[in-house]
Amino acid sequence: MWELWYRRSIRSQLLVIVIALEVAAALVAGGVTVLKARTSTRLEIAASGKLAELLVRETVQLVRSDTPARQILENLPLQLRSLRHVRIAVLDTAGDPAAANESNGSAENERPLAPRWFQALIAPPIERHVVPVAADGVRIGSVLIVSEPSDEIAEVWENTVALGLVALALNLAVIGALYLLFGRALAPLTGFGRGLADLERMNYRVRLPTPKAREFIALATRFNTLAETLEAARAENADLSHRLITAQDDERRRTALDLHDEVGPSLFGLKANTTSIVTALAEPGGASRQKAIARAHDMAVIIERLQAINRSLLNRLRPMALGHISLADLVAQIVRDRAREHPHVAFSLSVDKLARSYGDSIDLTIYRCIQESLTNAIRHARATTVTVTLGEERSNASTTAGSRIALTVHDDGCGMAPGTSWGFGLRGMNERVRALGGTFTLAARPGHGTAVSVVVPHEDGGGRTDGPAGAS
DSSP: OHHHHHHSOHHHHHHHHHHHHHHHHHHHHHHHHHHHHHHHHHHHHHHHHHHHHHHHHHHHHTSOTTSOHHHHHHHHHHHTTTOOSEEEEEEETTSSBOSSSOEETTGGGOOOOOOHHHHHHHOOOOOEEEEEEEETTEEEEEEEEEEOTHHHHHHHHHHHHHHHHHHHHHHHHHHHHHHHHHHHHSHHHHHHHHHHHHHHTTOTTOOOOOOSSHHHHHHHHHHHHHHHHHHHHHHHHHHHHHHHHHHHHHHHHHHHHHIIIIIHHHHHHHHHHHHHHHHHHHSOSHHHHHHHHHHHHHHHHHHHHHHHHHHHHHHHHOOTTBTTBOHHHHHHHHHHHHHHHOTTSEEEEEEESOOSBOOHHHHHHHHHHHHHHHHHHHHTSOOSEEEEEEEEEEOOOTTOOSEEEEEEEEEOSOOOOTTOOOOHHHHHHHHHHHHTTOEEEEEEOTTSOEEEEEEEEEOTTSSOBOOOOOOO
């Protein structure tokens, strides 16, 4: 039953409730009408009976004494015919009808009789009154007064039917008006359904018009905000996918260039030197030996160059020391490498309260952020001083459990002009940090350097390995 009820539309449910309330109100009104009609009919019939008895007595007293008894009895029904809600019967002393017709005062206003069930609800008990008729002190007959409520009940029935028809017409008009009003008021729900269907079909450009109802305004506003957020997320994902493919292509291109420009010539040099050594060793004399030694020395230089290239390629793909040494030592290593490669730049590293490792994801993110920040400071900002600060701090937010890792890389370079779009490196750092639930902040002003701030949350005990922290 309830399943059938909930399958109906909200408009149908509301209309059914309204109709049920109106039916209940009609039943209550009908019960009250019956009770009131029963009381009023009983009072009306009782009053008519008393009035009829009074009129009969007065009519009998006003009859002339010289009038024959038979004529008195025959004229009584005619004189009492104006009485309502009673039936008059004139009887002789033997109890037989003394007049040709009974007198019914309501005969002139006869109405169609009410249904029997209505009469059974309204009709009061039948009352009988007998008034004796005497002439010259001798009883010549009697008048029987019997209550007749059918005319009163018919009148009540007519009034009830009239009121019922008016109420029915009004209720039908109200139901029709409510049907239209409910349809108009609930129309935004249909729009919400179509909008959700569009979102399901990944049409995130759908927007709902602002409805007039205050409750629906909030829903429409939140729906449009959700659609805008989904559209922005899809655009961001599309841009991320494009940049990912571009970054992969750039990395392949750089790797191919390194292999072509560095590894290829080095391998060719190794081959040429090997051939020269073989030739020199085949020749007699000391000069050949000196020539072979020189070629072997050239080969050692080339091999060392190949090893450096190999390390660079491996570090670009994944630091080989990751997971084998502590995070502090890994950070110190990359700072030392940059200081060795760029002696004209002063590097400073400060590490405080840092665990040995926080897991590959966090360690690699911190490493890449430092790597990219140092590259930007050297290549783009043309900085002369770079300061790296890394440490673990307790979270002050009551809603965040555990601690967080804070990284700051500050340089004194040329800074960035306001409104400058981020490159692949900055976007990559931001996405890495956001993927871990952290925050990435870039503060830069022209001529005042650049400060990169990274905060990555970390739950205590989750993949953490405590150990000594290094600093350089």
